[in-house]
Amino acid sequence: MIYTVTFNPSLDYVVGLDKFIPGTVNRAASEHIYPGGKGINVSVMLSHLGYESRILGFSAGFTGRSLQDMLKYHGCPPDFIEVKEGQTRINVKLNAGEETEINGQGPTITGQDMEKLYQKLDILQRGDWLVLAGSIPGSVPRDVYERIIERLYKKGVHCIVDAEKELLMDVLKYKPFLIKPNHHELEEMFGKELKTQEEIIRHARLLQEMGAVNVLVSMDAEGAVLATGSGEIYQRNAPKGRVVNSVGAGDSMVAGFLAGYLQTGDYEKALELGVAAGSATAFTSWLAKKEEIYALPAKEMTPA
Numbered sequence: 001m002i003y004t005v006t007f008n009p010s011l012d013y014v015v016g017l018d019k020f021i022p023g024t025v026n027r028a029a030s031e032h033i034y035p036g037g038k039g040i041n042v043s044v045m046l047s048h049l050g051y052e053s054r055i056l057g058f059s060a061g062f063t064g065r066s067l068q069d070m071l072k073y074h075g076c077p078p079d080f081i082e083v084k085e086g087q088t089r090i091n092v093k094l095n096a097g098e099e100t101e102i103n104g105q106g107p108t109i110t111g112q113d114m115e116k117l118y119q120k121l122d123i124l125q126r127g128d129w130l131v132l133a134g135s136i137p138g139s140v141p142r143d144v145y146e147r148i149i150e151r152l153y154k155k156g157v158h159c160i161v162d163a164e165k166e167l168l169m170d171v172l173k174y175k176p177f178l179i180k181p182n183h184h185e186l187e188e189m190f191g192k193e194l195k196t197q198e199e200i201i202r203h204a205r206l207l208q209e210m211g212a213v214n215v216l217v218s219m220d221a222e223g224a225v226l227a228t229g230s231g232e233i234y235q236r237n238a239p240k241g242r243v244v245n246s247v248g249a250g251d252s253m254v255a256g257f258l259a260g261y262l263q264t265g266d267y268e269k270a271l272e273l274g275v276a277a278g279s280a281t282a283f284t285s286w287l288a289k290k291e292e293i294y295a296l297p298a299k300e301m302t303p304a
């Protein structure tokens with residue numbers, strides 16, 4: 001079974017504007033509200049690709065209830081722990097030629113709430129998959145990802161982590177099956193600009209030396225590079241298309257990679273489905289459907 005954990009789910013309020021001028025009243029040309037949060041997006045995309053998963057996480061307040069309703073409507077009912085203080089955040093995504101995001105802080109998660117999550121995670125068994133993705137609210141101890149993976153690593157659960165900086169660095173010693181920093185997150189982790197593909201590959205390999213088994217570095221319109229646990233390096237270009245809303249592209253890539261790997265056991269094919277899922281999502285208003293993903297030309301993804 002695949003489990004995803006989203007500590008900080010959201011409603012994503014995606015606003016399209018012809019032009020955004022700070023300090024003035026701006027009028028939206030379009031507006032949509034979608035379920036959001038990294039693990040949740042991974043689960044929804046997995047379901048689009050035909051894989052069932054269990055959605056764990058925390059929700060709060062009226063926004064949390066709306067999020068649960070939306071996920072049920074989309075055929076992915078969550079198994080959230082409802083917390084008492086605060087609200088599930090509303091993340092604002094402004095799309096005015098370039099994309100600007102304001103992500104909220106999220107509700108207060110107490111020690112008791114955390115205990116409930118640990119109880120749910122106790123049922124995971126050898127061979128299960130766990131995706132830990134996204135930021136954690138300020139009320140949660142910073143080492144929470146590390147604590148969870150430490151418990152499950154010993155049981156033989158395959159872990160995938162998509163998070164920033166220390167959250168990611170701290171879990172490497174527990175040999176996660178996959179981590180997916182984007183190009184900028186990789187630069188932030190090492191505190192330097194990485195200009196060439198060779199530099200990106202070298203730093204992906206450094207993360208492997210620190211413990212990560214497979215490192216997938218996404219590079220938005222430039223596609224992605226994968227350093228595998230068996231020593232290969234694979235690269236795929238992103239197909240070309242008109243970007244409609246790239247929110248969720250990274251999460252779609254993680255889901256596509258996992259689905260591709262489970263389907264074929266082949267890293268190169270997993271990378272290809274990951275890139276296709278990410279790009280198809282960027283080319284549509286929300287998370288892409290299976291038909292949209294498979295309609296993308298595989299030829300464009302193959303490196304010259």
Ligand SMILES: Nc1ncnc2c1ncn2[C@@H]1O[C@H](COP(=O)(O)OP(=O)(O)O)[C@@H](O)[C@H]1O
Pocket residue numbers: 182183218219220221222223224238239240241243246248249250251253274275276277278279280282
């Ligand atoms: N502008 C784009 N054109 C084509 N594909 C894109 C674009 N933006 C994202 N993608 C696809 O989605 C994947 C993940 O996107 P990226 O922006 O790197 O991740 P994240 O959302 O985590 O920052 C990319 O590797 C690529 O396949």
Ligand SMILES: O=P(O)(O)OC[C@H]1O[C@](O)(COP(=O)(O)O)[C@@H](O)[C@@H]1O
Pocket residue numbers: 008010012035036037038039041091103133134135136246247248249250251252
């Ligand atoms: O937990 P964080 O890092 O604030 O990110 C949450 C945001 O990221 C998303 O999951 C999208 O992530 P990606 O664009 O990286 O795939 C949104 O749905 C959500 O608003």
